[in-house]
Amino acid sequence: MASILSADKAYFRFIILFFNCLLTFGSYFCFDMPSVLQSQFQGNFTCEKDNKTEVNSTNTTCCVDCLGMNPDEYNLLYAIYAWTNAIVVIAAGFLVDKLGNRLGIFLFSSFCVLGSSIFALGAMFPGTSVLLPIMLLGRLLFGAGNGSLTIVQNRITAFWFKGKELALAFGITLAFSRLGSVLNFFTTGNMYAEYGLSWTLWIGAMLCAIGFFSGIAVSFLDIMGINQLGRSSVLALESKKLHITDIRFFSLSYWLLAITIMFFYNGVFPFVADASKFIQDKYGYDPKSASYVAGAVYDVSMIMSPFLGGIIDVVGKRGVMAVLCAVLTIPVFGLLAFTNVYPLVSTLWLGVTYSVAAASLWPSIPLVVSRATIGTAMGLTTSIQMIGIGISNLLVGVILGKNQGHLPQLLAIWGDLSFSSFLPLTSSSPSRFVGGVLNLSKKQMNLLLRRYEEETDERPSSDVTYEQTDPSVIPNPDSSDQDALIT
Numbered sequence: 001m002a003s004i005l006s007a008d009k010a011y012f013r014f015i016i017l018f019f020n021c022l023l024t025f026g027s028y029f030c031f032d033m034p035s036v037l038q039s040q041f042q043g044n045f046t047c048e049k050d051n052k053t054e055v056n057s058t059n060t061t062c063c064v065d066c067l068g069m070n071p072d073e074y075n076l077l078y079a080i081y082a083w084t085n086a087i088v089v090i091a092a093g094f095l096v097d098k099l100g101n102r103l104g105i106f107l108f109s110s111f112c113v114l115g116s117s118i119f120a121l122g123a124m125f126p127g128t129s130v131l132l133p134i135m136l137l138g139r140l141l142f143g144a145g146n147g148s149l150t151i152v153q154n155r156i157t158a159f160w161f162k163g164k165e166l167a168l169a170f171g172i173t174l175a176f177s178r179l180g181s182v183l184n185f186f187t188t189g190n191m192y193a194e195y196g197l198s199w200t201l202w203i204g205a206m207l208c209a210i211g212f213f214s215g216i217a218v219s220f221l222d223i224m225g226i227n228q229l230g231r232s233s234v235l236a237l238e239s240k241k242l243h244i245t246d247i248r249f250f251s252l253s254y255w256l257l258a259i260t261i262m263f264f265y266n267g268v269f270p271f272v273a274d275a276s277k278f279i280q281d282k283y284g285y286d287p288k289s290a291s292y293v294a295g296a297v298y299d300v301s302m303i304m305s306p307f308l309g310g311i312i313d314v315v316g317k318r319g320v321m322a323v324l325c326a327v328l329t330i331p332v333f334g335l336l337a338f339t340n341v342y343p344l345v346s347t348l349w350l351g352v353t354y355s356v357a358a359a360s361l362w363p364s365i366p367l368v369v370s371r372a373t374i375g376t377a378m379g380l381t382t383s384i385q386m387i388g389i390g391i392s393n394l395l396v397g398v399i400l401g402k403n404q405g406h407l408p409q410l411l412a413i414w415g416d417l418s419f420s421s422f423l424p425l426t427s428s429s430p431s432r433f434v435g436g437v438l439n440l441s442k443k444q445m446n447l448l449l450r451r452y453e454e455e456t457d458e459r460p461s462s463d464v465t466y467e468q469t470d471p472s473v474i475p476n477p478d479s480s481d482q483d484a485l486i487t
């Protein structure tokens, strides 16, 4: 096999990318299954009728295949996912930086399979006191697995694509994950009608198993490729030197990026979660049409992400693009709050700005931290993102309980904050100012790299530490090891 596949060729990293995308396809499918099956989760299970869903004599919805959860219990399924994520992803990021991708992939994809299986198992006990604890345990394990798996996935993408088609690779990965969520929205309802609730959730668990088997392929290719490139000893040395306290060396650009990601996603994810109800109440749509309109945000992102990634790889200007997106997102909420414009216009518009922001923000992280700390940085960013989303969810809940009309205003405030925090990163000067490296085009990046190699007369070799060897760290004006470049 090693003689057939050559790790320094482009096709090799794209094969890795393919299996890497499959890592989270099933888990993204599973993540939103409760949302499609919300009426079955919350329906009263005690009704004994021929049809699966009936309206009983007291005019409350009941069905023979429901779980009878109340709204709080249902929302807890999502909350436990977000809060578990916020805690475990930092440890997960550090763990993969320290111990490598292989252990992380195995551990986290197993958590996904185990968590989704326990979740499906729990659904087999409707009307008992064990239903909720088992399903929550399943969701907790699943949350710990899926969030952490995303970190290893990003780390692998960053390793194989940094300095090459980095944003394109991130865009393709995001599109694949989104494909999982979109397919869930289109197929889970039909699966339920065909096979019933429990079997549908077991099918979700089986899709998570695809991630586990893809993980075996990714691990194999990753190790084989690293050995072929002769990088294993350098990577082992980097991992050995790494300490969790190295976070204190993260540059200002990194922290601004993390804060911007948090504020940007505070406005997007909670909006998508609650948009369907908002659209039903304000525009009088039926639930199915309203959820299609709300879901348009993710449909756009699924289609646009790879193309945007490809464009950003060539043009650069990540900082400028992200700021533009934050500014252009604010009118979306204005349209929803103050006008009666068809809501699909707003969700498609948000889909575009969200896709550009996601395609510019996440692949920027490997550009502002050293290679050895990419997992830790991704984990920390995801944790900050999840804490923000958790708080935003709570605020959105309070606002929806009091005055639904104020929802777009809150989300616009998040957009504003996202804009202000990212503004310093629009600098395009490859100097000590923050943001410089984020705004370089592919051409400028290559020029800078060549200049560095000429000045230092140095080519990467495998027996020295990463500060000296990682060429993609060299043109990073925000890293502490740039002094040699900035004269």
Ligand SMILES: N[C@@H](Cc1c[nH]cn1)C(=O)NCC(=O)O
Residues within 6 Å of the ligand: 085, 146, 147, 148, 150, 174, 358, 382, 385
């Ligand atoms: N942090 C991820 C999403 C996630 C899901 N589970 C844990 N984290 C993220 O935001 N990815 C990019 C996106 O736009 O979805």
